[in-house]
Amino acid sequence: MLNGRTPSVKDVAAAAGVSLGTVSNVMNRPEVVSARTRERVERAMADLGFVRNESARQLRAGTSRTLAYVMLDGTNPFFHDVAQGIELAAEDADLSLFICNSNSRAEREEAHLDRLLQQRVQGILITPVNSEAPYLYDLTRRGVPLVIVDRRRDDESCCSVAVDDVHGGRVAIEHLVEQGHTKVAFIGGPDSIGQVRERLQGAREVWAELGLPADDLVYLPTEAMTVGEGRSAGERLAGLPARRRPTAAFCANDLLALGLLQQGIGAGLRVPDDLAIVGFDDIEFAAAAAVPLTSVRQPRQELGRAAAQLVLDEATNPDHEHQQLFFTPELVARASSRAR
Amino acid sequence: MLNGRTPSVKDVAAAAGVSLGTVSNVMNRPEVVSARTRERVERAMADLGFVRNESARQLRAGTSRTLAYVMLDGTNPFFHDVAQGIELAAEDADLSLFICNSNSRAEREEAHLDRLLQQRVQGILITPVNSEAPYLYDLTRRGVPLVIVDRRRDDESCCSVAVDDVHGGRVAIEHLVEQGHTKVAFIGGPDSIGQVRERLQGAREVWAELGLPADDLVYLPTEAMTVGEGRSAGERLAGLPARRRPTAAFCANDLLALGLLQQGIGAGLRVPDDLAIVGFDDIEFAAAAAVPLTSVRQPRQELGRAAAQLVLDEATNPDHEHQQLFFTPELVARASSRAR
DNA sequence: GTCGTGGGTTGAAATGTTTCATAAACGTAG
DNA sequence: CTACGTTTATGAAACATTTCAACCCACGAC
Structure with missing residues (x-):
């Protein structure tokens, strides 16, 4: 029972009439201790309600049993799916996962990283606000296993797992053009977000290759990638003169697309007849x-799982080599863009 | 710079030509050390890239600087909003938040709790699979600050923060009846989930009070509270003979409602004309x-914030008393149920 | 010149584990 | 009966920090 303080190995040892070392062995190498004493110790642990103190273990071991994921935006389910993938891999490796959320703010991100460093986590996975931030390079310099998720670094100085965003932009636009659209909006922002830039780049590339006039792919920038911003982009779209108004929109993520969809339907548009929509x-x-x-589907859980495997490799394998994993996203066509 | 191992206070002390204790003072009570030495130490810390080892601090201090939230279902944005509220409060108290996800599985939940106990977290917030689970009582017995979120315990042996689910059920049904519906479905499950039971209870209470025949409030149980289950409940609903088919549905959460909505629209129903829908x-x-x-709106962030405050009080205030906080949910009427 | 006073610094102890070299106990082969 | 191996158990050291009593020294008061 609980008599004030939480019991330590020492208390267990005393209760079982054995030494400290034996108790430790029962926990970590049960095979080296005889069945009789093992039982005695286990009973003592149960009686006292002993729980191993992870800080002490960690202090001695020099390393913790946790990974961490710093996500970019907690309001976007996408990142939770990634986190779920990481969690599954962590669970397999018998590690805990620490989930943080930077909410797209660099200073929160840096504060989280500082904390994680203090905790001596085994490795860090991050979808950063800016993958070139100096404090991220510091981590690598320090030797902290680091994997950048859903982004990559220009030089290849750490592992990363991402999707080919340029390609994603291409397939979205190809699809819309196939459906007969010749005036299309690209909705997304701010363009400090790398994903946005590359999806737009892909869109523009294929638009040009198909010989369509650059002016007919209009860029509607947003302040954030949220449902609310999607709605307000819809209002701006509706405000355009009919001749210049696009008949389709490619949104840089699904939250924007859902906001746009809602605003459109609320305003009496038929989707996809009056406005076709593609998300990401x-x-x-x-x-x-x-x-x-x-x-445009990203393999969300897969992304997380692969990232976790990379970070574990970096943490445990002495001749680890940095890898840039690249998934190819694919278009999932549904009603919001079916042919007119 | 990094010469193999990460530097400790000892290294910093050596580099700055002072004792261990002084370095510690610089970090924890800067006012007692003279400006000159403080600067020297700080420079040494920067030069060496010193990062305090949280395990060691924690071991000595006996307590960690983290809270934990064990959420019930990571796929439901509701819980992330609660988590966000907790995070804000934790940040104010300069604590980290550990987020775990039980995915509605009791054994995952228990495993998470075990881990958290080993980490000696300052307090645990949890939306449990079953608020009467014996291992939850163990926590209380152990003296771990514990707050149950979005549920409460029958006896009042720990703090809890919840909304009045019975009331929530009542207002939903009152609203639908006001809109003229006399045949309504309640969709939700499994009924091992307390929230489901109480929302249904409230619905039945008011239904009876309004003098409507019990048979006309039909209970369509689901296996889980997901969008997919909402869709399949929609199919079951459509399969009912027209005379017995409800004209409105009250879903035990919004995911179910969204699934139902989608299935309904896909099947050609007009919402709310053919089928009115209320979520939670x-x-x-x-x-x-x-x-x-x-x-039926729950104050999601508020719930989390209040819970965090309770757990902090329990962790720090010696004459803390358990409280059962109770919010009253309110109906937010939108198009999916407007009068016919 | 001695005695407090008090700011600044020190060194050792303590926290709960794990590990490892060593010791004890116990068979068994010679 | 001894010597040797094996199996089990032990005790001390180490991990990085914080805390606290003790100490030093300069300075002003007497």
Whole structure:
């Protein structure tokens, strides 16, 4: 029972009439201790309600049993799916996962990283605000296993797992053009976000290759990648003169697309007849929208799982080599963009 | 610079030509050390890239600088909003937040709790699979500050923060009846989930009070509270003979409601004319649905923030008393249920 | 010149584990 | 009966920090 303080190995040892070392062995190498004493010790642990103190273990071992994921935006289910993938891999390796959320603010991100460093986590996975931030390079210099998720670094100085965003932008636009659209909006921002820049780049590339006039791919920048911003982009779209108004929109993520969809329907537009919509990420809610959303699918859990494997390799394998994993996203066509 | 091992206070002390204790003082009580030495030490810390080892500090201090939240279902944005509220409060108290996800599985939950105990977290917030689980009582017995979120315990042996689910059920049904519905479905499950039971109870209470025949409030149980289950409940609903088919549905959460909405629209129903829908939680996506969803709003962030404050009080205030905080949810009427 | 006073610094102890070299106990082969 | 191996158990050291009593020294008061 509980008599004030939480019991330590010392208390267990005393209760079982053995030495400290033996108790430790029962926990860590049960095979070297005889069945009789093992039982006695286990009973003592149960009686006292002993729980191993992880700080002490960690202090001695020099390393913790946790990974950490610093996500970019907690309001976007996409990142939780990534986290779920990481968690599964962590669980397999018998590690805990620390989940942090920077909310797209660099200073929160840096504060989280500082904390994680103090905790001596085994490795850090991060979808950074800016993958070139100096404090990220510091981590690598320090030797902390680091994997950048859903982004990559220009030089290849750490592992990363990402999707080919340029390609994603291409397939989205190709699809819309195939459906007969010749005036299309790209909705996304701010363009400090690398994903946005590359998806737009892909869109523009293929638009040019198909010989369409650059002016007919209009860029509607947003302040953030949220449902609310999607709605307000919809209003701006509706405000355009009919001749210049696009008949389709490619949104840089699904939250924007859902906001746009809602605003459009609320304003009496028929989707896809008056306005076709393509999103990005293919989150759960995309398929569940009232007009199921066409989206560029990222393998969300896979991304997380692969990243976790990389970070574990870096943490445990002495001749680890940095890798840049690259997944190819694919278009999932649904009702929101079907041919007119 | 990094010469193999990460530097400790000892290294810093050597580099600055002072004792261990002084370095510690610089970090924890800068006012007692003279400006000159303080600067010297700080420079040494910077030069060596010193990062305090949290395990060692924690071992000595006996307590960690973290809270933990064990959420019930990572796929439901509701819980992330709660987590966000907790995080804000934790940040104010200069604590880290450990987020775990039980995915509605008791054994995962127990495993997480075990880990958290080993980490000696300052307090645990949890939305449990079953608030009467014996291992939860163990925590209380152990003296771990514990707050149950979005649930409460029958006896009042720990703090809890919840909304009045019975009341929530009542207002949902009152609203639907006001809109003229006399045949309504309640969709939710499994009924091992307390929230489901109480929302249903409230619904039945008011239904009876209004003098409506019990048979006309039909209970469609689901296996889980997901979008997919909402869709399949929609199919079951459509399969009912027209005379017995409800004209409105009250779903135990918004995910179910969104699934139902999508299935309904896909099958050609007009919402709310053919089928009115009310959800529960009022997650972000509820308002953003193509037919904006009427929902019973829980103050999501507030719930988390209040819970964090309770757990902090229990952790720091010696004459803490357990409290059962109770919020009253309110109906947010939107298009999915407007009068016919 | 001695005695406090008090700011600044020190060194050792303590926290709960794990590890490892060593010791004890116990068989068994010679 | 001894010597030797094996199996089990022990005790001390180490991990990085914080805390606290003790100490030093300069300075002003007497």
